[in-house]
Amino acid sequence: MQDNSLVGSVMNTRMLTCIFTGFASGLPYYVLIQLIPAWLRTEGVGLAEIGLLSLTQLPYTLKFIWAPLLDTFSLKILRLDMGLRRSWMFVTQVVLLVGISFLGFLDPTHHLFEITILCISVAVFSATFDIS
Numbered sequence: 024m025q026d027n028s029l030v031g032s033v034m035n036t037r038m039l040t041c042i043f044t045g046f047a048s049g050l051p052y053y054v055l056i057q058l059i060p061a062w063l064r065t066e067g068v069g070l071a072e073i074g075l076l077s078l079t080q081l082p083y084t085l086k087f088i089w090a091p092l093l094d095t096f097s098l099k100i101l102r103l104d105m106g107l108r109r110s111w112m113f114v115t116q117v118v119l120l121v122g123i124s125f126l127g128f129l130d131p132t133h134h135l136f137e138i139t140i141l142c143i144s145v146a147v148f149s150a151t152f153d154i155s
Contacts, residue, residue, distance in 0.1 A: 051152075122145045
């Protein structure tokens, strides 16, 4: 009987929303911290270039700067009023999906600058998602 109440409390809509929101918040950070440096190293990119990619973590530190803007502006997406937080969450998730997907199409030996720009944009939008 207790197992059913535990499963019921975990499998409700609010709890699943919290679980998936946490996963969506942590995945881009993991990609930037762990996967990108490992991928670049296996492709033969130098340690100095990989070390400079750690600067892409600055948006996570400086997100307090643009946090008041998210509290001020609500995005009206496709004429839907999703509310203040949900609209920002939706936009940042779409941009993160596109940005992380594009990373897979680039060759690190020839497109390191583009990978760096994408990593910075993923970090900015991931930090924005954390705020919202």
